[in-house]
Amino acid sequence: MTSNIQKTITSLQNLQSSVEWHIPEHRATCLWDAFSDLLCDRAMILAMNSSFIDPSLQFASQLKIIKSSFKKVFSIPSLEKIRKLGNSEAEKEDLENLYQNILNTYENTLLILVSEDLYKLQILKDLVVWMNEDSSYLQERVMVIISRVLSFASRKVRGHASVEVPCLGVLAAELSLLCCHSDLSVAQQASVGMHHLLCIAKHQNNTEKHKPMKYEKHRNYSLLSPSSLLQNRAKIAQSVGQTLMPSLLTDFTWSLLMTFSSPDYVTAFNASTILKLTLEYYAHKVTTVCKIVDAIYKQLHKNPSHVMRRAMLQVITLLTRDSPKAIFQLMGYPVPADNTLVLIWHAAYSESSVALHVLKKILLILKGKPGKMHESLLDKRRFSLHRTDMMPVAASQALCTLLPLGSYKKAVAQFFPQLLMALMVQLFYISDLRKMAEDMPCYAQNALQVLLNCSGLQQVNIVLTKKNCWNEFSNELLQHHGIYLIAKTLSDFNFPQFPETLHYLYKLSVEGPRQSEESVITVIFLTEVSFIDCEQPGSLSLCKFKSTLQPSPSLNIDSYQGLRQ
Secondary structure (H helix, E strand, C coil): CHHHHHHHHHHHHHHHHHCCCCCCHHHCHHHHHHHHHHHHHHHHHHHHHCCCCCHHHHHHHHHHHHHHHHHHHCCCCCHHHHHCCCCCHHHHHHHHHHHHHHHHHHHHHHHHHHHHCHHHHHHHHHHHHHHHHCCCCCHHHHHHHHHHHHHHHHHHCCCCCCECCCCHHHHHHHHHHHCCCCCHHHHHHHHHHHHHHHHHHCCECCCCCCCCCCCHHHCCHHHHCHHHHCCCHHHHHHHHHHHCCHHHHHHHHHHHHHHCCCCCHHHHHHHHHHHHHHHHHHHHHCCCHHHHHHHHHHHHHHCCCCCCHHHHHHHHHHHHCCCHHHHHHHCCCCCCCCHHHHHHHHHHHCCHHHHHHHHHHHHHHCCCCCCEECHHHCCCCCCCHHHEECHHHHHHHHHHHHCCCHHHHHHHHHCHHHHHHHHHHHHHHHHHHCCCCCCCCCHHHHHHHHHHHHCCCHHHHHHHHHCCHHHHCCCHHHHHHHHHHHHHHHHHCCCCCHHHHHHHHHHHHHCCCCCHHHHHHHHHHHHHHHHHHHCCCCCCHHHHHHHHCCCCCCCCHHHHHHHHC
């Protein structure tokens, strides 16, 4: 390697002595220094490229040298200033040629690296990062080199069935922002580069399956042209969403999301706009929804007044539409939920299009018993809420937040019986849990009251409060009486949801083994509401119920009926 460097320096000295330059050396010192350093760096980079060094170590070493060269090459004055150094046309022409030689040498070095390994297109992403660190760099010229290297790479992949370029997602995010650059010359070069990048992405080895897009039948690849992408955020988003495979679109999403924290508000705003437009149709292709949601939660928890808070919440809304896992994830945070998590609940679940789906998942969570330790923790003697499953408590708190929303009106009406029974079961569970954790909030009770109020049963809630019903659940001896009061009060008001509730209770009675608490509640509640139906002429509901239900041994229907009288 040392011999190569010495040969390069000797060649440069020979070049200076053999070519008749019209440039006084003292007037072009910055150019000569940059050129000589660049040739030395190029020699080292190419020497590494042909050696048997570990690929990751090789790339890291080359990148370090490329960065050093970048600072030297792109910190030289602009061509206009360079030409002013010459006193004659011949001097100006020589200065311009030397200037172009420097830039071309840097570009050719990158072309050689990429020609041997497309993975090294990742260097272009770093070029953008370095360029943005200092506005004094020749940004347009950097973008010219990037677009040319991408053009070369797009020609190289033609005819290949598939290629592997894992950096395309992150690089696409950087270029999408530069396509909206205030300097039109920079934006134009970025648009050309984005066009070539998307051409490469079409050849990516895509073995992943994803859902059909809303307008997949009407793909219009003319949108991939540079002129269409120039400062057009909507078309950038559509082109990127159409072309990038899921893993790359996930990287694209992550990269733009990280830009939300940029000190440059214009850049952050452009990032949020492009990302929202992309996720509007292609959120289903993002593969790390839970990770992204968690990152946003941590960011907003750390800085509740984040300038891009609204945009972050909109990202959550778009990502969680088709992500059932996110529902369970958002019920897995410590209870009680803090203001940030409640804000995210609103963002993720407030739309009417997801209301039914969300309530189904919450009902599934409410089947669990809060405070239950995981198997790996059963040998622990000391009880700790942090080591137990508290998702049912979080789900109850979420219902307090979601049920009053207008978008949940139809869903609440459809799932009233299921929610009613699930929350009454949770009242039993929470009363047991509060024996070990006295400060445990009773969100199940709050959610049950909200359910009544949202279902047109405000008077039922008022009567139950007057009868001191809610306090009875804190006393184990009075819990059954509390359930009786709820059932009796609903029956007295002949609540509109009676047919659906009775049908659901019949269904529960014949489904098979249940938790003892659920059996007791079913017996008490179904017996009580059945009296409404029994009062109707010719009704056989109670007889039918008694013939199908196998109640808990702790409660006999006939004895309960006698006590009721």
